Amino acid sequence: MNDFLNDYNQTVHPSLLKSFIDINNKKLAGYGLDEYCKQAITNIQKRLQSPHADVHFMPGGTITNLTVISHILKPYQAVIAANTGHINVHETGAIEATGHKVITVPTADGKLTPELIAPVLFHHSDEHMVQPKLIYISNTTELGTIYSQQDLKNLYQFCQKNHLFLYLDGARLAMALAAKDNDLALPDLAKYTDVFYIGGTKVGAFAGEMVIFNNLSINQDFRFSMKQKGAILAKSWIVAVQMNELMQNDLYFQLGQHSNNMANKLKTVFEKAGLTFASKPQTNQLFVNFPNQLAEKIIAHYAVDNLGPIDDHNCCLRFCTSWSTQIDEIDRLERLLQSWLS
The missing domain is CATH 3.40.640.10 (Type I PLP-dependent aspartate aminotransferase-like (Major domain))
Structure with a gap:
């Protein structure tokens, strides 16, 4: 997964x-x-x-x-x-x-x-x-x-x-x-x-x-x-x-920067998909608001933190990037998301 x-x-x-x-x-x-x-x-x-x-x-x-x-x-x-x-x-x-x-x-x-x-x-x-x-x-x-x-x-x-x-x-x-x-x-x-x-x-x-x-x-x-x-x-x-x-x-700061950069790329993917955020994206944690049906697809393919319902039709998922996250992981998620939304 x-x-x-x-x-x-x-x-x-x-x-x-x-x-x-x-x-x-x-x-x-x-x-x-x-x-x-x-x-x-x-x-x-x-x-x-x-x-x-x-x-x-x-x-x-x-x-x-x-x-x-x-x-x-x-x-x-x-x-x-x-x-x-x-x-x-x-x-x-x-x-x-x-x-x-x-x-x-x-x-x-x-x-x-x-x-x-x-x-x-x-x-x-x-x-x-x-x-x-x-x-x-x-x-x-x-x-x-x-x-x-x-x-x-x-x-x-x-x-x-x-x-x-x-x-x-x-x-x-x-x-x-x-x-x-x-x-x-x-x-x-x-x-x-x-x-x-x-x-x-x-x-x-x-x-x-x-x-x-x-x-x-x-x-x-x-x-x-x-x-x-x-x-x-x-x-x-x-x-x-x-x-x-x-x-x-400065390896410490470089790894922190990489984590943030990967989150920023992921943020752009979600923004293109018309999704919103529960808190201001600033670092390597993204709190993304998803329609329930789309969230179910995400959870079936990705290990993410499900923070529970926002209302009857939407929930919030946390995505966390790291020092080891690679750009191809972001690209793969983007392709999947596009296929689900098309």
Whole structure:
């Protein structure tokens, strides 16, 4: 079956695979204390223009989110997220399982703003309710939209004013930073978040993410939290060598750009077919509105995410392109779509 279901459906980019082979015969220290981890830390600190950033290597996105969030929050504190946020929808209650409430905010485009967060703070004003302390956002959002530099700056300043911490999930950060409309750069993330992570799993890595603490008042003993949550890898160099390779010669951004380019070509195919989108196409996720009969044909031939009915006659399907999507896959879908519509 043809596959537009997600952006982690192929094992590893060849350059990253080669990086494994190149070090395969070396004996290395464990738990992030090896030479490749140290090299990756130095490299990303330079990229961020932040020599004191505290960097850690994690196996995947969900365990990164639950480890970071539960480490920062006190037992009575909560995290605020968009109602579409990954920690609310796709992590099996992982945050709640650590004892922390996820307070959700409805948002049309997947993005949080100070105006959307302010009412939550107003209604959580005393010790009879959980205390909101952390704002969780992702870039890209779960709807494929992105934060501008001004968006992020406004949020960060709002958080500082209200004694909140800002955490950015960067599972698809490569796609966000490579987006046509983007004006954010890596140093902005060091400047306008308390903590964020650079995702590798969805950008050609076998697995792995890199957490960066910018606020050094909240990272104390983080390795203890990592170990307790099962997040500290004995072979942490597996993540580090991939991150080194991704950042070398801007491969990370090139793969994000390729994912976006393939989505843009797919967007043109859908537009030619007269189809509309449930959210603004900006990166590698497309949320396409289909008549039910046409959607049934798509689902019979393609692995896509069926998000359910819009009304009695239409539904929304998510198409996700990746670093490995090829133009002939787009062309094949276009030919099929044309045959069904003719």
